[in-house]
Amino acid sequence: MKKRENIVLMLARRRKSIREYRRDEDIPIEKILTAIEAALEAPSGRNCQPWRFIIIRDKGLKRRIREACEEAEKPFHQRVKGEFKKWLQDRGITWRKPFLEDAPILIAVYSDTECPYPSQSTWIAIAYLILAIEAEGLASLTYTPSKTSKVNEILGVPNRYRLETIIPVGYPSRDKRKEHRAALEERVFIDRWGNRLDITVK
Numbered sequence: 001m002k003k004r005e006n007i008v009l010m011l012a013r014r015r016k017s018i019r020e021y022r023r024d025e026d027i028p029i030e031k032i033l034t035a036i037e038a039a040l041e042a043p044s045g046r047n048c049q050p051w052r053f054i055i056i057r058d059k060g061l062k063r064r065i066r067e068a069c070e071e072a073e074k075p076f077h078q079r080v081k082g083e084f085k086k087w088l089q090d091r092g093i094t095w096r097k098p099f100l101e102d103a104p105i106l107i108a109v110y111s112d113t114e115c116p117y118p119s120q121s122t123w124i125a126i127a128y129l130i131l132a133i134e135a136e137g138l139a140s141l142t143y144t145p146s147k148t149s150k151v152n153e154i155l156g157v158p159n160r161y162r163l164e165t166i167i168p169v170g171y172p173s174r175d176k177r178k179e180h181r182a183a184l185e186e187r188v189f190i191d192r193w194g195n196r197l198d199i200t201v202k
């Protein structure tokens with residue numbers, strides 16, 4: 001089977017999580033709004049469109065969000081052990097979250113808990129969003145804070161909305177290799193669980 005050109009596949013292959021950003025870069029807000037427009041096209045339970053986005057550029061707010069998130073991360077990083085600890089260490093992931101201050105823009109993504117399937121729908125929108133950010137030539141990370149109440153307080157968010165992720169957006173301060181992905185054959189079965197693909201995709 002010959003693989004045809006597919007723009008989504010190309011963007012998905014290129015995208016990677018970036019945790020180190022160049023500081024003080026100017027990013028045109030239009031790029032962010034275009035990426036969010038893509039997210040607004042996502043499907044959602046009963047078409048409720050439960051997602052809400054807060055674009056954060058203010059340095060003072062970014063600093064307060066970083067402080068709140070770092071405080072909440074400390075207990076997790078003290079607890080974590082074994083293989084997961086090693087995985088985090090290999091990637092330099094600690095309780096410190098400089099990307100929340102260094103990235104020129106943060107996008108806080110909320111779901112409306114009064115909608116059907118709020119998280120499921122919002123995470124589809126997040127997937128659209130991170131690919132669209134990639135298409136704009138920008139880098140991102142889907143950061144999921146350990147505790148969200150303080151961030152909600154800082155941003156003045158009503159109780160019914162749940163913080164799903166905070167996405168820093170900007171330019172990488174250094175290059176990073178793409179994380180390994182399993183091959184099609186390792187993750188896809190045909191007709192029955194365990195039935196391997198007998199098609200070679202080139």
Ligand SMILES: Cc1cc2nc3c(=O)[nH]c(=O)nc-3n(C[C@H](O)[C@H](O)[C@H](O)COP(=O)(O)O)c2cc1C
Nearest residue numbers: 015016017018019093141142143144145177178179
């Ligand atoms: C639901 C979800 C939660 C994640 N939470 C975090 C997080 O809190 N901190 C972080 O540094 N990366 C987080 N990531 C990024 C993953 O670690 C990353 O996507 C994965 O290691 C694959 O790397 P890649 O995105 O560069 O391909 C999260 C990703 C997803 C989809």
